[in-house]
Amino acid sequence: MRTIAAPFIPWVGGKEKLVPYISQVLPPNAHQLLDPFGGGGALTLGLPTCPSRLDIYNDFNRDLVNLFVCVRDCLLSLLRELDFLPLHSRAEFDDLKALLAHDALPPEEMESWEEKELEIASSFPEEDATELIAILKGKAELRNVRRAAAFYKTSRGSFSGTRSSFGVKRNNIRRFRYQLERASKRLQDVVIENKDAMSLIPERDVPNGIVYCDPPYYEAEQLYEAEFGKRDHVRLFHVLKACKGYVVVSYNDCPYIRNLYKDFFIITLQRDNPMAKKKKSVYRELIITNYDPRQFWDKQLDLFEEPGAKWTMDLVHIPRKVLKQ
Incomplete structure (x- = not known):
């Protein structure tokens, strides 16, 4: 099959x-x-x-459902976010953490962030991972593209997708674009519930x-x-x-x-x-x-x-x- x-x-x-x-x-x-x-x-x-x-x-899992909804309904916006979520420093990790906690970034920081087109890498110390996971357990609004991108990236950057253990692991999200596009087409006819x-x-x-x-x-x-x-x-x-x-x-x-x-x-x-x-x-x-x-x-x-x-x-x-x- x-x-x-x-x-x-x-x-x-x-x-x-x-x-x-x-x-x-x-x-x-x-x-x-x-x-x-x-x-x-x-x-x-x-x-x-x-x-x-x-x-x-x-x-x-509301974050997982949010990701599925965004793949189905907001794929272009999601792909754009996945190209602009670098994590190469503690400051960038704090920015991602603020995003997951629904805290808005200042406009000047937002513009600076979106200007960066870098290869994505994940390197979370254990104490940071624990803090990030705690935030992810909160509720997400459906069609929250930036949160969906963050959830996707932390899942890809963890061992076996558990998000409970993180290590140095290079993740070029663009490699998964074709996979996301095929899934988006399939999900067009799917009702998504939470x-x-x-x-x-x-x-x-x-x-x-x-x-x-x-x-x-x-x-x-x-x-x-x-x-x-x-x-x-x-x-x-x-x-x-x-x-x-x-x-x-x-x-x-x-x-x-x-x-x-x-x-x-x-x-x-x-x-x-x-x-x-x-x-x-x-x-x-x-x-x-x-x-x-x-x-x-x-x-x-x-x-x-x-x-x-x-x-x-x-x-x-x-x-x-x-x-x-």
């Missing part, structure tokens, strides 16, 4: 490499696709548009729609910014079990999640793990559905390769009763 666009920002738990698998079990004639834990937007961006399908991207996923799912659930959930992984919640505990996993299960539409969930493979979703179909997606010290070690993920995925499954696509690893896909659990016919 050839994806339409790729995620333009690194994000914990990104599904870019799994889109070919997830997409092949999706009902092809659905009238709506809801991505309530949108994150980097791998599935939403990767799927081609369909005139008869309404696509909805949602995330609880709501709590648990509330949005029943609100947007329709019989001929798809709800694709990629929640924080069980016992890996500390890697995500949003708080999501064991009770939230249970709450999500009950919300999804009550859905009238088609439900698809991505999870890490563990006994707790398998047992929790025993009323659903469960598919394992696994590959050899060349990074593990043990021989024949494998890495597994789950794709969980409330309908029989075999009716849409293209068996010719159930194996694909990436450097050093082979992915395989197997249906490992069939419930006694099918929730969605």
Whole structure:
């Protein structure tokens, strides 16, 4: 499968490499696709548009949603900002910090800043990074282009896009322009929301729609910014079990999640793990559905390769009763 666009920002738990698998079990004639834990937007961006399908991207992180809105609606302004956000000194870092705190820069400083066309570099000491992250946790107004540029840059300049650890790392933002342009085109037909996923799912659930959930992984919640505990996993299960539409969930493979979703179909997606010290070690993920995925499954696509690893896909659990016919 050839994806339409790729995620333009690194994000914990990104599904870019799994889109070919997830997409092949999706009902092809659905009238709506809801991505309530949108994150980097791998599935939403990767799927081609369909005139008869309404696509909805949602995330609880307001800065992330602001960035998506700006990529969709204000791309030229955003690209201009990304060309003019240098950070080569403590003074420039303070300017960025003031921007994220919604403090306006004096006009003379603004003009001076915009005259600089420099290659962007990120070098945040730990104490500065902590201060910056605290500001980013505040609320952003949607279509705030300068804040979106700052959020994008700090994500690109951090390890794995977490913004929780920063190091010396050169980032020429212009390298990512083509990626942003493709994403902007794809997002033109996408509704972008900034709501709590648990509330949005029943609100947007329709019989001929798809709800694709990629929640924080069980016992890996500390890697995500949003708080999501064991009770939230249970709450999500009950919300999804009550859905009238088609439900698809991505999870890490563990006994707790398998047992929790025993009323659903469960598919394992696994590959050899060349990074593990043990021989024949494998890495597994789950794709969980409330309908029989075999009716849409293209068996010719159930194996694909990436450097050093082979992915395989197997249906490992069939419930006694099918929730969605």
